[in-house]
Amino acid sequence: xxxxxxxxxxxxxxxxxxxxxxxxxxxxxxxxxxxxxxxxxxxxxxxxxxxxxxxxxxxxxxxxxxxxxxxxxxxxxxxxxxxxxxxxxxxxxxxxxxxxxxxxxxxxxxxxxxxxxxxxxxxxxxxxxxxxxxxxxxxxxxxxxxxxxxxxxxxxxxxxxxxxxxxxxxxxxxxxxxxxxxxxxxxxxxxxxxxxxxxxxxxxxxxxxxxxxxxxxxxxxxxxxxxxxxxxxxxxxxxxxxxxxxxxxxxxxxxxxxxxxxxxxxxxxxxxxxxxxxxxxxxxxxxxxxxxxxxxxxxxxxxxxxxxxxxxxxxxxxxxxxxxxxxxxxxxxxxxxxxxxxxxxxxxxxxxxxxxxxxxxxxxxxxxxxxxx
Amino acid sequence: xxxxxxxxxxxxxxxxxxxxxxxxxxxxxxxxxxxxxxxxxxxxxxxxxxxxxxxxxxxxxxxxxxxxxxxxxxxxxxxxxxxxxxxxxxxxxxxxxxxxxxxxxxxxxxxxxxxxxxxxxxxxxxxxxxxxxxxxxxxxxxxxxxxxxxxxxxxxxxxxxxxxxxxxxxxxxxxxxxxxxxxxxxxxxxxxxxxxxxxxxxxxxxxxxxxxxxxxxxxxxxxxxxxxxxxxxxxxxxxxxxxxxxxxxxxxxxxxxxxxxxxxxxxxxxxxxxxxxxxxxxxxxxxxxxxxxxxxxxxxxxxxxxxxxxxxxxxxxxxxxxxxxxxxxxxxxxxxxxxxxxxxxxxxxxxxxxxxxxxxxxxxxxxxxxxxx
Numbered sequence: 001x002x003x004x005x006x007x008x009x010x011x012x013x014x015x016x017x018x019x020x021x022x023x024x025x026x027x028x029x030x031x032x033x034x035x036x037x038x039x040x041x042x043x044x045x046x047x048x049x050x051x052x053x054x055x056x057x058x059x060x061x062x063x064x065x066x067x068x069x070x071x072x073x074x075x076x077x078x079x080x081x082x083x084x085x086x087x088x089x090x091x092x093x094x095x096x097x098x099x100x101x102x103x104x105x106x107x108x109x110x111x112x113x114x115x116x117x118x119x120x121x122x123x124x125x126x127x128x129x130x131x132x133x134x135x136x137x138x139x140x141x142x143x144x145x146x147x148x149x150x151x152x153x154x155x156x157x158x159x160x161x162x163x164x165x166x167x168x169x170x171x172x173x174x175x176x177x178x179x180x181x182x183x184x185x186x187x188x189x190x191x192x193x194x195x196x197x198x199x200x201x202x203x204x205x206x207x208x209x210x211x212x213x214x215x216x217x218x219x220x221x222x223x224x225x226x227x228x229x230x231x232x233x234x235x236x237x238x239x240x241x242x243x244x245x246x247x248x249x250x251x252x253x254x255x256x257x258x259x260x261x262x263x264x265x266x267x268x269x270x271x272x273x274x275x276x277x278x279x280x281x282x283x284x285x286x287x288x289x290x291x292x293x294x295x296x297x298x299x300x301x302x303x304x305x306x307x308x309x310x311x312x313x314x315x316x317x318x319x320x321x322x323x324x325x326x327x328x329x330x331x332x333x334x335x336x337x338x339x340x341x342x343x344x345x346x347x348x349x350x351x352x353x354x355x356x357x358x359x360x361x362x363x364x365x366x367x368x369x370x371x372x373x
Numbered sequence: 374x375x376x377x378x379x380x381x382x383x384x385x386x387x388x389x390x391x392x393x394x395x396x397x398x399x400x401x402x403x404x405x406x407x408x409x410x411x412x413x414x415x416x417x418x419x420x421x422x423x424x425x426x427x428x429x430x431x432x433x434x435x436x437x438x439x440x441x442x443x444x445x446x447x448x449x450x451x452x453x454x455x456x457x458x459x460x461x462x463x464x465x466x467x468x469x470x471x472x473x474x475x476x477x478x479x480x481x482x483x484x485x486x487x488x489x490x491x492x493x494x495x496x497x498x499x500x501x502x503x504x505x506x507x508x509x510x511x512x513x514x515x516x517x518x519x520x521x522x523x524x525x526x527x528x529x530x531x532x533x534x535x536x537x538x539x540x541x542x543x544x545x546x547x548x549x550x551x552x553x554x555x556x557x558x559x560x561x562x563x564x565x566x567x568x569x570x571x572x573x574x575x576x577x578x579x580x581x582x583x584x585x586x587x588x589x590x591x592x593x594x595x596x597x598x599x600x601x602x603x604x605x606x607x608x609x610x611x612x613x614x615x616x617x618x619x620x621x622x623x624x625x626x627x628x629x630x631x632x633x634x635x636x637x638x639x640x641x642x643x644x645x646x647x648x649x650x651x652x653x654x655x656x657x658x659x660x661x662x663x664x665x666x667x668x669x670x671x672x673x674x675x676x677x678x679x680x681x682x683x684x685x686x687x688x689x690x691x692x693x694x695x696x697x698x699x700x701x702x703x704x705x706x707x708x709x710x711x712x713x714x715x716x717x718x719x720x721x722x723x724x725x726x727x728x729x730x731x732x733x734x735x736x737x738x739x740x741x742x743x744x745x746x
Contacts, residue, residue: 012465015746068689091705092638092705094385114643115643118705140643144643144693145641145691146643266464268462270487270517270518281658282717286658289662331462331488331490343689344689372386
């Protein structure tokens with residue numbers, strides 16, 4: 001994309017290089033697609049875990065940022081992001097106290113809730129800290145993880161709405177492309193279905209007297225389609241900023257549009273058809289396994305420039321790639337790999353290297369990585 | 374084990390608690406078993422990633438410490454460990470220069486090598502930095518990752534031995550319990566086979582005039598058995614220090630002997646038979662998947678006190694556990710889980726909490742975690 005080729009020789013491997021021009025193109029493409037629908041875009045920061053990238057998304061028109069943890073909200077707030085949604089049921093009293101602190105500091109912080117016990121804990125901390133929590137009820141939509149069923153939502157919402165200190169202003173769900181369940185790759189239908197289901201659920205709650213304003217849905221595979229449904233107010237894609245081999249397999253991008261590349265060094269070629277690189281399961285996330293439906297991903301990532309190579313298996317420090325016997329890999333070569341799942345891969349790295357249009361790299365700590373507590 | 378129950382209430386979840394009494398018992402048990410054989414014990418630090426734990430292993434009689442990376446060797450050296458083996462082919466010139474620095478600082482640092490190209494790079498840096506590298510040749514013994522085949526070992530060893538600045542003093546292999554391949558759970562036979570194979574390989578090299586002194590083998594499942602073979606000089610178990618659900622499935626320990634517990638909070642009970650905890654694939658490693666042969670692990674970890682519970686699936690922040698419908702889990706409860714693979718799980722955590730016999734916890738940064746470069 002730029003005239004000057006990047007010089008990766010000063011970089012120690014394994015490491016992640018983030019191509020900034022591709023990142024900007026991905027940000028702009030999603031922002032334009034969502035803008036057309038009139039729906040608000042609230043990107044999930046789980047992919048980049050960097051306030052700097054969140055600012056780029058906001059500058060392109062995003063209305064706020066999504067995170068999964070109070071600790072991540074703290075890092076984003078510290079980095080100057082002041083409209084945050086923790087799309088996760090926050091139930092720990094100490095975490096709710098930290099949330100109260102952010103609100104007292106002037107952050108608009110929306111919290112997820114999916115149980116009366118969770119809401120009661122919010123009410124307890126709201127009273128204790130003299131704040132009001134803005135909450136969104138999580139609705140179960142097929143992944144069978146957190147979220148109340150649509151059938152039980154009205155009764156629960158009424159109980160939550162009656163609590164002092166908790167203002168129930170919206171509903172949200174995460175369905176992805178149903179990767180956790182039966183799986184689909186008809187993303188348009190999946191996005192439409194998700195949107196319609198949530199709008200219907202919001203209408204049921206409104207009919208029961210609950211003031212639901214926000215209907216927040218969508219993931220990178222489905223956001224553009226879910227946003228087409230009248231009544232959806234917000235979408236929360238995350239992965240699109242960098243893209244990865246999984247998104248490419250969905251047909252959402254080409255491998256060339258993937259902005260996050262893992263660089264690794266060939267440390268061994270013990271057989272003509274096998275190379276071993278210095279990155280294994282500490283470098284590449286293993287949460288998205290190859291071969292599984294619906295995507296049947298070919299290996300643990302795609303080797304740039306060698307579509308035939310199969311990244312077959314890993315141990316902690318070893319990545320084993322099956323290559324053509326007449327390929328020319330040598331010990332010491334540095335190769336680039338597009339990982340299957342960039343979000344969880346970034347989480348493994350203390351640093352990323354940001355590569356600009358002039359071929360220069362800047363080493364940046366991943367500010368919100370590994371924040372579990 | 375102690376009179377005073379631990380108070381975990383100040384800990385934010387998810388987090389890892391390391392039970393120090395169990396850790397000490399595991400260290401002592403392995404040290405005693407290996408001491409009986411007269412073989413040297415060089416534990417792999419990949420499990421704990423903490424100089425403090427390496428010192429405990431040395432105090433119990435270990436002859437040195439194993440690591441996988443120069444960056445890990447740097448942390449261990451900085452923490453006062455001065456006899457280190459990087460059991461990995463080190464081929465990067467910058468990494469070899471960092472290795473040279475450690476040697477110049479007085480560390481006994483042994484490096485792995487499995488190719489002529491790698492050895493030539495060592496020789497280049499040895500000349501440039503005016504050091505001598507002590508190297509061990511990695512032998513392929515079944516996992517088909519790094520390592521030269523026994524058949525090709527003599528020819529390669531002769532070429533390496535002829536290089537100035539590289540002193541080939543030993544051979545090593547890693548075979549685990551063949552988890553990467555066909556798999557076995559007859560650990561005694563596997564350990565004996567591994568030991569005999571390597572002693573035979575060393576003898577072949579000696580017959581060709583190569584001065585092989587060290588024959589380094591073994592993993593937590595096989596170390597005790599491999600050490601019984603005459604001619605084996607060193608074993609390198611790692612996981613035994615904390616143990617985990619995988620080691621328990623091998624029959625090497627009970628779940629109660631596992632010293633590393635992940636604490637997590639129940640954030641949702643959306644159905645009577647399902648709880649969701651605040652730890653997913655960012656908290657529990659996914660490199661050892663459930664259900665696969667030979668161990669057929671039941672879920673992604675074992676819930677302490679509830680053998681029937683199945684930790685069925687994860688997303689980044691969600692852990693979904695199938696429980697008995699009449700179990701009494703409530704939102705806000707903190708539960709303990711023994712992970713399938715403690716080494717890669719520790720790598721996900723910035724901190725561990727060390728729990729002493731008085732029930733006190735100390736928050737300690739995992740000094741050598743996430744060191745990829």
